[in-house]
Amino acid sequence: MNPTSSHKIKGRSTANDVFITPIEIAKQQINLHNINEGELWLDPCRNNEEGSYYKNFPNGVSKDWCEIIENKDFFEYNYKPDVICANPPYSIIDKWIQKTLELCPREFSLLIGIGNLTTKRIELIENCGYGISKIKMLKINKLYGLSSIILFEKNKKSIIEYDRKVYRV
Ligand SMILES: C[S@@+](CC[C@H](N)C(=O)[O-])C[C@H]1O[C@@H](n2cnc3c(N)ncnc32)[C@H](O)[C@@H]1O
Secondary structure, eight states, X not given: OOOOOHHHHHTOSSOOXXXXXXXXXXXXXXXXXXXXXXXXEEETXXXXXXXXXGGGSOTTSEEEEOBGGGTBOGGGOOSOOSEEEEXXXXXXXXXXXXXXXXXXXXXXXXXXXXXXXXXXXHHHHHHTXXXXXXXXXXXXXXXXXOEEEEEEXXXXXXXXXXXXXXXXX
């Protein structure tokens, strides 16, 4: 199959928010996290009970999940997870990040296109007390551009710097 092109994405009439993460990639994301026994881990959009993330969360942690198609809406979740680990629905990424920040986890990770890591989003997340502690880049043939797994930790200094100015040249 050809890699997804920006042309095809622009031509979509509906958002394509369901992408089942290969287990190998979900495990890489899980392994970026700091694992503390007994903490509550949330997969906010596990898709199904065989969910790539939920099923592979580490031993010794408590686990919870949401999934809209099973009537468990992340936006209605109000427990206090320590860790949120997800491949989120891309078309509502800003609302998703906002809800993630409201839940105030110790750390959270996102699998998103590297182009979705905008300086505006980094600023918003840093203003809530999180820093980017790890970034792992990877190419997934079905997704546009380079993908990235990004770990955000509370009270950590980001490993990257950014400049919010738009340079008009
Ligand atoms: C990119 S897919 C990832 C699926 C699965 N976590 C995986 O990685 O294989 C995004 C998922 O978010 C779910 N979703 C969309 N809106 C949601 C919401 N408000 N609450 C919970 N899940 C939602 C979709 O149904 C879809 O299963």
